[in-house]
Amino acid sequence: MRPVKAIQFRYVASDELASLFEDFRLMCNDAIRIAVKGKPRSRFTLIEIAYPRLKEYGLHTHYILSACEVAYSVYRNKERRSTDPYIERAFLKLDNQSYSLNHLLLRIPTTPRHFVYLTLQGSNYHLSFIDDPTLKRGSITLTGRTVSIAFSKEIAETETLGEVGVDVNERNVTTSDTSGVTIVFDTSKVAELKEQYRAIRAKIGRVTRRDQRISQRLYARCGTREKNRTTQALHRVSKAIVERAGEKKFGIVMEKLKRIRKLYRRGNGQSPSFRGRMNSWTFRELQRQVDYKARWEGIPVSYASPRGTSSKCPNCDSHLIEFEGRRVWCPSCRQGGDRDVIASRNIMAASVRAARPSKGSREGESRRQENASNPRSRWMEVSAGHRPKS
């Protein structure tokens, strides 16, 4: 495995950089036009046919190669769009052979034999990546305010002793693992932040009714702040989940995220306003964080089909009856429990189930299950109205 992690640094841009951004953008768009016309079969063909035109910009050869790479991927994905593809954003992408990084001093080429130096702003966290000799540096992407450096490392995938199922909800993240431990992370703060910012946005709308420009600017600032605060809260949860999985040598199982939108579209006791508050971004963000943090540590991540995770009994697959307060009850087993706990157990068990070749056959049963207690047994344990706290 070679997981990649992109680390973002802030820096102060200069005028020279601004014109470099603009030139690169024009080069990319030239290369896209050439690709649309010439229909190259590969990135290398595009470099061949676009080279003479892009050379006229007088920039270092690295920019030509990079512009062709950007253009080729845009060209390859153009079927999804109706209009001709075009790059508007000011940015630069350079491969790891074209820049050099000495502590926080970044050197990038401009024209042949000329360079620009940028001083990156980095905390101890940032420096821990730069100063780690075991990490390999990949490409860099510069925007007006940030430099993103891709770091990668060689890591063997951990041998797992079990699984932890992660169920993401509006007000909590619930995990259940093969050792029988259930942990509920309270994320109601994230939901409250959403409410708070909704109120702020409504106020902005009222106050700046007469000036669209000001309201746009305030909305944007408000959006960034909300995103930053939400991301921070989610980082604490994703870090805790990955750390524990690492300590216990558990693989992580999450749900394929389609369910979320579907779940809240259906009438399942939630009012339209509640559904309105739902933001699938939060769910995706938490999964994204858990996914990349786990892969970085060599912890396997898998995704379970969302079918029936919160509506089927983990013991007998019977359809569960839903009650108020996120409680469910199995009519066959005559047991009741917490909806989120059940869901996280079903998600965990889904990975074990997926490891079996066919129903009823025990041949392909995963070794993991032997080492651990049966995940599908006794879900009553955490059902009697109390939820174990982390």
Ligand SMILES: [Zn+2]
């Ligand atoms: Zn049952």
